[in-house]
Amino acid sequence: MxxxxxxxxxxxxxxxxxxxxxxxxxxxxxxxIPSNPSGAVALDSLKVVTGRYDRNWVDYKTRNNEFANTVMRIDADLSSLFHWNTKQLFVYAVAEYSTPTHPKNQIVLWDTIIKRKSAAVISKRGLNNKYSLIDVNKKWTDINANVTLHWNIVPYVGFMTYGHSQPSEGYAFPLPSGIQT
Structure with missing residues (x-):
């Protein structure tokens, strides 16, 4: 027994x-679960400045790095990504470009976390890049980049899924090599 x-x-x-x-x-x-998200990023202005990476970062050889400062607008409707298993969305704008020495480069310009379906419709104007737009080669010469909107769905249970806006919704722009201070 x-x-x-x-x-x-x-x-x-x-x-x-x-x-x-x-x-x-x-x-x-x-x-x-079917979803139909849409999103687009467009750059309103682009300015290249020259200077050091950070005042606390000590590298005396590379005082003349070129940084790109952007002002962008983001329009997205990601509310269809929210369902009973969505905990939050991680949304970010990425600049993607290639150089002769590095065929694929991606830099995150802006990001946010969305925790509610009511906040999943994004319409932002005049956003500055949150993170530095700097290249490994330290100069922006004849580089074309596309800016696209990406999102990660963080579920309560299961797999994290990824998505991004269509390449046609990206914005191709040339980064000039002019020095402005």
């Missing part, structure tokens, strides 16, 4: 197995 401890163990093992099956079903069902 089974003891009380053996019966409790069997009930707990069955309960844990049932919970994991339920969580697996939740994780896979969230992947098939």
């Amino acid at each position: 089974n003891s009380l401890q053996n019966r409790a163990n069997a009930v707990m093992a069955f309960s844990i197995s049932a919970i994991f099956c339920l969580l697996g079903a939740i994780a896979f069902s969230a992947l098939i």
